[in-house]
Amino acid sequence: MTTLLLVEDDRTIGQALESSLELHGYDVHWARAGGAALGEAQRTPFDLVLLDLGLPDLDGVEVCRRLRAMQPQTVLVIVTARQDEIDVVVGLEAGADDYLVKPVRLGELLARVRAHLRRGPSTARQSIAVGGLLVDTAGRKASVAGQEVPLRTKEFDLLARLAEGVGTAVSRETLMADVWDAHWYGSTKTLDVHIASLRRKLMAGAPSAEQAPVITTLRGHGYRLELPQE
Template sequence: MARLLVVEDDETIGGYLESSLRVHGHEVVWQRTGSGALRVAETGEFDLVLLDLGLPDLDGVEVCRQLRGRLPWSVLVMLTARAEEMDIVVGLEAGADDYLTKPIRLAELHARIRAHLRRGALLPEGAPTTYVLGELRVDTAARRVSLAGHEVELRAREFDLLARLAVDAGVVVSRETLMAEVWDQHWAGSTKTLDVHVAALRRKLTEASSTRAVPRIVTLRGRGFRFEPPAE
């Protein structure tokens, strides 16, 4: 059973989500305002947060940003009526791991939640738990990354993405493979979330590097991404 925080001001939608999630065995805390969600986030841990961006009291993107700071290891899924790509990108850059557009389809919602709660890239059976690639160290058991001896703070999905790329360092991994193994094997939506997470990984690895030997995630148009570790 997972502990979920639902942030939704609409009584009908919120009640619908709460009852459906409870039927699936989850513990649910429902908040109707952004301020209420931030207050609750200070009192305990949540496995996953469903956050409506259209809140009555606070800007939803700012609530997303603050929740990410208070719940760094929770999966954060935006619920939005705005299907415009720029709105989605802004939310993902504020700290969300994923998004769903309204009207919400319950089958898709529960499939996404199951995928996220698996928590962790689907690494090949028998794969090592630690990858040392030049100055980069990825520990999948402890979920820690260090570069040149300095720890790199990554969000949950950023870590999963880096771990999956590290398995096949130097090899092109397709967008479809990354979406299937890091997000959901039945993913049918936009892959914009992948692009945002790759951009965040590039930025954090560059910021963490104290030398010119920065790990690179190379984009190969029409094919996917290739991870190039830093030189020894």
């Protein structure tokens, strides 16, 4: 059974989400505070976390960082009333895979949960080489010049999608649909933050700047993965 961690201090919201998620077949662990959530994460590996940022004991962003460090492969979705752009950026940079702003319709939340849990890169090609970059889709590993680059789940999925068509422009809408949710609507800031993080990690993991693959921004369209600059 798919195991979810729900971190929500509001009893009414928490009860509604717990009941609905369990009705749809998920094993739900409900934590009402940040400390309790971290304790649950120490005992149980979760497939997905729904995290509110307004917690009574710890700052939700700090809880997000700790959860990401404890369970690197877990899908982490922030569900919060904080809607300013800086809050979205900070939450995503803390390790979240997705950011939903309350109030969020239950149907949308359930659809997003299902999309995250079934989402994964195509394994039609077992490995993709782009210059010194090797993307191992079967093993879900990426390396530059033989040096493995530690990537979070969505960072790997995004890199694999771009690597499928090296040199080909991929629109923002296509990336959001293929990596996150085919029915995505609203802000795509999550894509920009993941691209920025992916660039930093690829550059840091390369023995030299000349061996790092390049993700080019195409203003008004999307992104393109290219061979390292000579």
